[in-house]
Amino acid sequence: MQKLKHLEPCKGSKKFTINDNKNLNSLKLMRMRKILFNRSEPSAHEIRNKQDFNLVIKKYNRNKDYWKNPWFYGSIGIASILSSLFLLNM
């Protein structure tokens, strides 16, 4: 591991070093990952029963609401620029 003298902690100091950060990240990773052995997965039949294309279509229709479209914000932006230019020229 690369030794950076200026980052090494002084005695009694609570400053983090690069090494501490690495340890913290790996600790976080270890805490986050769960390892499952010989886990039973749903059968193909169960998975097929859970298929719901109507729900996908429903969510898709909800997602493509006009206010989520970048064109909506684009046109609002252009309209506001034009109206401010018009007001300035008045």
Next chain:
Amino acid sequence: MSSPSLYHQSDTRIQSELRIIEKSKKNPNHFAPLYEQYHENIFRYIVKRVDDVEAAYDITSNVFVKALTNLHKYEFRGVPFSSWLFRIAKSELYQSFRDKKARRTVSIDKVIVADIFEEFEESFNDERKAELMQALREINEKDLALIELRYFEKRSYREIGEIINVTENNAKVKTFRALQRLKKVYHK
């Protein structure tokens, strides 16, 4: 249980898929056959990586919603449609980890662990298994993802390359290096 391979599709099948995609771009209801065809594969890819089965169904559903939303961007460039879906699945999966909707999980079975020990040229016992589990917790996410795809899910380098968006050879090199790093952490 490993997912059935989606590769080596015939030209006729690829062409029929492309026709469905073109129709779905105009009317999303035409997407149903592709949803039925790939739902199980995408679900299995996700469920192996999350601890909650219901969350896995939810993420799978979001993958298809995202696929439909971005379908207008899809263009066939020799890479199967399934790879595009897997890339969306990967991004949705990590999004759910960030949102804390699911917990990162690694699902392995005994036979696969034995294969890994074969790669390490060591025999398999409970103590070594515990050390391997620890190593799997410590390696970085990219390495773990490659090891999962190659050793736990038995995917070909071609598939891996298409999922992670690199060439087949590059996937091979990256997977080899990931295994070397796992080995290093394991022997630490």
